[in-house]
Amino acid sequence: MQGFLAVFKREFKSYFTTPLAYVFLVVFLFFSAYLTFKQGFFGARQADMSAFFINMPLLFVFLVPAAAMRLWAEERKSGSIELLFTLPITVTQALLAKFFAAWLFLLIAMVLTSPMAITVCYLGSPDMGMILSGYLGSILMAGGFLAVGCFFSAISSNQVIAFVLSVVACAVLVFAGMPTTMNYLSSFLPVEAVEAISMMSFQEHFDSMQRGILKFSDLSYFVILIAGWVSACGIVLDERKAG
Amino acid sequence: MIKIKGLRKCFGPIVAVDGVSFEVEKGQILGFLGPNGAGKSTVMRMLACFLRPDGGTAEVCGFDILKKPIQVRQNIGYLAENVPAYSEMTVGAFLNFICDARGLEGKKRKEALDKAVASCHIESVFHQSIETLSKGYKRRVGLAQALIHDPPVLILDEPTDGLDPNQKHEVRGLIGKMAENKCIVISTHILEEVEAICSRVIVIAKGKILVDSTPQQLKAEHNCSLDEVFRKITTTKVA
Numbered sequence: 001m002q003g004f005l006a007v008f009k010r011e012f013k014s015y016f017t018t019p020l021a022y023v024f025l026v027v028f029l030f031f032s033a034y035l036t037f038k039q040g041f042f043g044a045r046q047a048d049m050s051a052f053f054i055n056m057p058l059l060f061v062f063l064v065p066a067a068a069m070r071l072w073a074e075e076r077k078s079g080s081i082e083l084l085f086t087l088p089i090t091v092t093q094a095l096l097a098k099f100f101a102a103w104l105f106l107l108i109a110m111v112l113t114s115p116m117a118i119t120v121c122y123l124g125s126p127d128m129g130m131i132l133s134g135y136l137g138s139i140l141m142a143g144g145f146l147a148v149g150c151f152f153s154a155i156s157s158n159q160v161i162a163f164v165l166s167v168v169a170c171a172v173l174v175f176a177g178m179p180t181t182m183n184y185l186s187s188f189l190p191v192e193a194v195e196a197i198s199m200m201s202f203q204e205h206f207d208s209m210q211r212g213i214l215k216f217s218d219l220s221y222f223v224i225l226i227a228g229w230v231s232a233c234g235i236v237l238d239e240r241k242a243g
Numbered sequence: 244m245i246k247i248k249g250l251r252k253c254f255g256p257i258v259a260v261d262g263v264s265f266e267v268e269k270g271q272i273l274g275f276l277g278p279n280g281a282g283k284s285t286v287m288r289m290l291a292c293f294l295r296p297d298g299g300t301a302e303v304c305g306f307d308i309l310k311k312p313i314q315v316r317q318n319i320g321y322l323a324e325n326v327p328a329y330s331e332m333t334v335g336a337f338l339n340f341i342c343d344a345r346g347l348e349g350k351k352r353k354e355a356l357d358k359a360v361a362s363c364h365i366e367s368v369f370h371q372s373i374e375t376l377s378k379g380y381k382r383r384v385g386l387a388q389a390l391i392h393d394p395p396v397l398i399l400d401e402p403t404d405g406l407d408p409n410q411k412h413e414v415r416g417l418i419g420k421m422a423e424n425k426c427i428v429i430s431t432h433i434l435e436e437v438e439a440i441c442s443r444v445i446v447i448a449k450g451k452i453l454v455d456s457t458p459q460q461l462k463a464e465h466n467c468s469l470d471e472v473f474r475k476i477t478t479t480k481v482a
Contacts, residue, residue: 006343010329017331033415079327083388086323087344088316 003089007097015105020070024072028063028109034148035059036116047124052116053088053134053210054137057174058199060138060145067105068073069159071098076157095234099150106142124152130212140222141202145170149230158163177201244269244396244426245290249299252285252450259285261450262299267443269395272422274431274441274458278477283430284324287398289293291429293323299427300344300457320389324400324430326381330374334365334384337373345392347479355391363387364410378405386414390421398425403436415440436467448477 015021032055039051075081085092117135120126149166156162176183177198187192198204205218245267252260267273267451275283288294290301292312299309306314323396328337338359342352360366363383368376373384382405389397403411411433418427419440431437437444438458446454453476454461458469465472 003344004348009343010332010340013336014329014331067300078330079323079325080329081327082288082293082323083327086293086319086321088313088314089344090313198419242482 003087003093004097006086007089007094008101011101012104013096015101020067021105024063024067025109025112028059029112031042031114033054034118042159047120047126049120049126049131049134050210052113053138056138056141056210057206058138060142061167061170061174064106064142064145065149065163065170067154068146068166069104069163071102071150071161072154072233073157074161077159089236092228093239095150095230095237099146099230101141102146102150103139107139110139110142127212131209132202133212133214134210136214137206137218140209140219141206142225143204144173144222144225144229147226147233151229151233151236154233173200173202175201175203177203177207245301245428247263247286247290247299250286250289250292250299250301252282252289253297258450259319260289260296263447263452264299265451265452265455267428269418269426271425271443272316272418272427274437274443274444275428275447276432276434276473276478277430277447280384281448283447284400285450286430287321287400287430288323288396290315291319291323292431297387298420298463302380304416317397318319320392320397320399322382322385322389322397322399322402326383326385326402328373328388333370333372334376335369338385338387341388341391348391353395357392358393359391360386362390364413379407379410382406383410383414395425397421397425397429399427399429400431401431403431403433409467411436434473446473446476453477473475 003058015024032052035055036052039054041051044051072081075084084089111147117131128236145166148169149162152165152169153159153162156211178201182194184199185197205221208215211217244264246263248268250263251258252261263282263286269473275286277283281290286296289296290303290308292308292315295309296454302307302308303315303317303418306318332340338356339352341357342348347355360369360425363386365380365383368384374380376384382402387397389399397418399418403414406414415436418429421427422442429436429441433437441458444454444456444458444461445452458465461472462469465475468474
């Protein structure tokens with residue numbers, strides 16, 4: 001536990017000792033608000049946040065890999081991974097500590113969008129369950145993207161490569177569930193195959209959550225996805241710490 | 244305190260360490276010598292449980308490096324060759340992180356910090372970020388990090404590289420002072436250092452041990468300076 005806490009604390013603070021946190025937060029908050037208003041937040045005359053949540057997958061595809069790319073690639077590049085893994089800290093402790101520190105940072109980014117929710121509450125009487133489930137979905141989706149980014153950061157010591165690979169992987173996971181992709185796929189794949197592909201996509205599971213529907217299958221999708229990518233990252237780190 | 248048995252490590256087709264075995268007791272300072280690429284750092288990295296050996300094993304303070312890596316790391320102070328650290332952190336924050344990771348709390352932490360900072364003379368840069376430090380100061384911070392928990396075994400990969408002559412003298416004095424109740428392994432290319440502080444010398448080349456002796460004995464046997472002894476051993480025996 002002491003190893004986990006030490007790395008968690010260091011990692012979380014490191015976001016704020018470099019300009020990374022501030023640049024990330026400003027860009028995220030600007031675009032989340034810009035896209036929401038462009039979507040017709042006020043024009044819809046509805047007290048809900050669907051115009052806000054609908055853009056989250058697109059924003060996260062680019063921004064979460066940007067926050068995740070440094071997790072291991074930077075440690076490899078600077079050689080500090082040698083320091084980390086010669087301290088009495090296991091790979092699992094370090095991995096979970098870094099993952100949760102990054103996730104907490106993304107959670108803060110989401111909390112900072114709360115003025116949007118406050119505005120909706122002030123202007124009308126929205127369904128709070130829908131807003132909370134949208135936030136829960138966004139945070140779980142951020143965790144999923146983060147786990148993907150964490151894995152690609154561990155396989156490369158180059159941050160740009162890690163970023164590009166994670167964006168591609170996250171985009172595939174999102175776009176697999178988009179209606180246009182599904183239409184295209186159904187032109188040459190059987191219906192069952194198209195459905196299976198869309199069930200593996202973020203979009204499908206996030207959509208129902210942002211509509212306020214909390215299903216066990218959606219929650220378990222995110223949990224399994226996160227656990228799977230994080231474990232894969234652990235295996236990669238264990239095999240080639242120095243490489 | 245350190246027992247190495249047939250340690251072997253390959254990187255692809257290259258055999259970096261080829262069946263190295265030796266033991267080091269408490270109170271000894273072992274100078275680990277060899278030309279570049281001889282396998283010194285690889286042996287040290289395996290001892291610090293950073294690399295997993297392909298064959299053989301080692302024990303540090305009775306703990307096997309493969310079965311009990313965490314206990315091994317608890318008993319080791321390790322300074323890596325390129326002195327890795329988190330460059331955006333200040334020296335103080337970095338050393339506090341090391342204390343966190345090593346479970347040093349409260350009064351113990353304060354004492355450990357004060358002692359390490361004073362013995363490595365880094366008081367003046369305590370609040371400076373590591374990326375702004377000179378090579379010598381970075382190495383001293385690395386050394387402070389390795390000493391902070393007062394470990395019984397110290398593994399130092401080129402501890403005086405990049406230090407000015409005064410600092411070198413100080414660090415050697417510090418290592419000499421600690422030798423009594425610790426087991427220390429240092430790798431170096433500076434042979435005067437070996438003569439000044441090491442009680443034992445192992446010369447390694449192409450992953451194999453060529454000589455295991457004392458500096459005095461080596462000089463007496465070959466009847467020349469350590470520099471010449473080193474050249475003779477590593478050029479004739481390897482070729």
